[in-house]
Amino acid sequence: MESLLFFVSFYSKYYSERKGFRMIEWSEDTIEKFQATLLDWYDHHKRILPWRQDHDPYHIWVSEIMLQQTQVQTVIPYYLNFMKQFPTVQALAEADEGSLMKAWEGLGYYSRARNLQRAAKQIVNDYHGNWPTTVSGLKELSGIGPYTAGAIASIAFNQPVAAIDGNAFRVFSRLLEIDDDVAKPQTRKIFETVVNQIISKDRPGDFNQAIMDLGASYMTATNYDTNQSPVKAFNQSYRDGIEDQFPVKTKKKRPVPHDYFGIVLHSDNNYLFEKRPTTGILANFWMFPLFDQQGLIKDKSDSEGILINRAENEIHDEYQLPVHLHKVNAKPITHTFTHQQWHITLLEGTLSFDSDLSYFPGKWIETANFHTIAFSKVQQKMWATYEKAVKSK
DNA sequence: GACACGTGGTT
């Protein structure tokens, strides 16, 4: 009874003043029926996934980090390989950074991998291999925020706590017609409070995972099939025919365009790579040097030939390297990140292998060694475009 | 609290 009172009082406190809000109230009986219906469906239809074979916190943790902003189908092969290479938290703590990044190559959001290892070292060195089991304890670890802490605490340690991810936002906003903007950080509190009241106290981990499976099947963002959903009877927005209004989410900004020259300098099978800065996008990655074309433009009417000439001059002035460059690709390579869109025109030139590289922040890498190094997708695109152009000659 | 941070897939 206490939980029901809390549930209702929560809503009256946070919602009653809001204009136009119509509260959907669930009785304790409804909550119990929802749990039973959801968990029964989960028992019969849950996805079989590599990280669902046991409740080992290491397995749950690695999978949850990989799954951040990443689809299950993408994660599966990375997860399997990662567990082969780094089977325990101790192995991960001791891994060299190069092989760690190689194991993460192509997954994106690479700070996840670095935070993963930082947390592994925290567990091994500071906690003597013992995992924190509570949300607040887990959040002390690098890379673990409110969602992942809730997921690990509930799945690995059976703590009755919410794990609010994109699925939970979508599912519960539709079930309860919650119209708060899920893009706003403060909205998380509302969902956490609601789900902490509804979550199964006996099987919290299964409850959270069931919501995710629901959000990935009958309650997807688009092309959802609510009529087949096991919990459609509990779905108020469906009953009202307004499910397309949920979740409420403000628009994201468009990626900002950047035009670059990608500089391909080589000596036989050796290519000159620049090490990117330690912060910012694609931090620490080896990449062909990029020149922002904006920085080369003096007048709007500058031709591309003039810009290429200025790029040559900059390479000579900054790196003390004499180069003659020619254009490789007619159409720029396009690569879109969350907040940036890159258009890259490749410029090729040759360089003597014994050139003085002391003014250049990088090194030669032989093609034979490419497979040992982690490259970003945009670098892989540059290489593929270059190779294709060379072969067609 | 707004923004940075990767990549692949869908519409």
Next chain:
DNA sequence: TAACCAAGTGT
């Protein structure tokens, strides 16, 4: 195609 989505976190 531009826009949006996919098991978010750090600053």
